[in-house]
Amino acid sequence: MSVQIDALDRKILAALQEDASRSLDEIARLVGSSKTPVWTRIRKLREAGVIGRQTVLLDAEALGLEACFFVLIRTSEHEAGWQKKFLAALRARPEVLEAHRLAGEIDYILKVRVRNARAYDAFYQALISEVRIYNVTALLSMEEIKATTLLPLEQVPSGS
Amino acid sequence: MSVQIDALDRKILAALQEDASRSLDEIARLVGSSKTPVWTRIRKLREAGVIGRQTVLLDAEALGLEACFFVLIRTSEHEAGWQKKFLAALRARPEVLEAHRLAGEIDYILKVRVRNARAYDAFYQALISEVRIYNVTALLSMEEIKATTLLPLEQVPSGS
DNA sequence: CTTGAAAGCGATAACAC
DNA sequence: GTGTTATCGCTTTCAAG
Numbered sequence: 001m002s003v004q005i006d007a008l009d010r011k012i013l014a015a016l017q018e019d020a021s022r023s024l025d026e027i028a029r030l031v032g033s034s035k036t037p038v039w040t041r042i043r044k045l046r047e048a049g050v051i052g053r054q055t056v057l058l059d060a061e062a063l064g065l066e067a068c069f070f071v072l073i074r075t076s077e078h079e080a081g082w083q084k085k086f087l088a089a090l091r092a093r094p095e096v097l098e099a100h101r102l103a104g105e106i107d108y109i110l111k112v113r114v115r116n117a118r119a120y121d122a123f124y125q126a127l128i129s130e131v132r133i134y135n136v137t138a139l140l141s142m143e144e145i146k147a148t149t150l151l152p153l154e155q156v157p158s159g160s
Numbered sequence: 161m162s163v164q165i166d167a168l169d170r171k172i173l174a175a176l177q178e179d180a181s182r183s184l185d186e187i188a189r190l191v192g193s194s195k196t197p198v199w200t201r202i203r204k205l206r207e208a209g210v211i212g213r214q215t216v217l218l219d220a221e222a223l224g225l226e227a228c229f230f231v232l233i234r235t236s237e238h239e240a241g242w243q244k245k246f247l248a249a250l251r252a253r254p255e256v257l258e259a260h261r262l263a264g265e266i267d268y269i270l271k272v273r274v275r276n277a278r279a280y281d282a283f284y285q286a287l288i289s290e291v292r293i294y295n296v297t298a299l300l301s302m303e304e305i306k307a308t309t310l311l312p313l314e315q316v317p318s319g320s
Numbered sequence: 321c322t323t324g325a326a327a328g329c330g331a332t333a334a335c336a337c
Numbered sequence: 338g339t340g341t342t343a344t345c346g347c348t349t350t351c352a353a354g
Contacts, residue, residue, distance in 0.1 A: 052217040094312035099305040145259040152254035
């Protein structure tokens with residue numbers, strides 16, 4: 001089960017995910033509280049794992065990682081050994097930014113960031129040489145309309 | 161292309177995206193330099209937009225946002241007016257974490273985070289009542305195998 | 321590039337409400 | 338539990354060697 005999150009926690013989380021460089025004082029002011037209680041709550045949320053990694057979002061395009069693919073994968077193999085190997089391969093490859101196991105006829109979806117189409121092909125060839133895959137469809141992104149890490153906290157149920 | 165990124169910049173970016181709460185001193189030590197040059201470079205990278213938002217990653221499951229859908233969208237409409245309205249609708253909805261316009265027969269892909277299947281349906285109904293959509297396939301994630309915001313900086317070209 | 325220094329902040333404790 | 342105040346040492350930021 002989750003953790004008890006009340007309205008104040010939610011405000012703190014919202015302030016933090018919007019800008020994690022804010023000082024304790026600023027967050028306290030924003031949420032209408034003061035330093036100590038805010039600090040205690042942040043510590044608890046961190047310990048509970050609700051607050052995870054603190055990071056900086058980089059501009060992939062500016063860094064020359066100009067191609068983004070969504071990869072739909074079907075497999076005929078469903079034994080534990082194959083799956084374990086497949087997951088390990090995905091986790092080991094840094095160009096795989098997301099990987100999900102799906103319900104339905106498509107088994108997996110990946111999001112892959114690379115320099116260009118050639119780099120994607122190199123990734124693809126390497127992957128299929130490591131594990132057997134039945135069917136792959138690559139969807140090339142033409143335009144990133146939206147990309148956010150901000151969770152919709154308004155929709156989070158309040159802990160009793 | 162945008163900015164000159166050298167090996168030192170890349171190390172700094174790697175250190176920062178891995179843990180943005182690190183102090184300047186620590187980063188300087190990690191990358192084998194000292195405070196001021198590191199600080200100057202970070203400032204420039206920020207101004208150039210290479211370094212963007214500083215944030216904290218929250219655990220969606222722990223917050224009760226337990227369902228994640230990838231939504232494949234086909235449309236028959238391609239005029240500017242329709243597209244503008246569609247993009248505005250996506251940007252306005254906080255449960256849409258990602259949206260891409262694609263090449264190929266599928267026109268758009270969305271990543272949507274909600275509490276449960278019912279909340280997804282509410283989102284879906286609201287969306288199709290706002291803009292006309294030809295065909296929608298929702299892929300439900302059963303397991304998040306990997307989800308990272310860390311870009312593969314090893315693969316970033318130097319200079320240029 | 322390095323030193324250094326002023327201002328600010330994080331992390332906690334003591335105490336009152 | 339929350340708010341106030343005060344503390345110490347570290348950090349950011351920037352000027353000048």
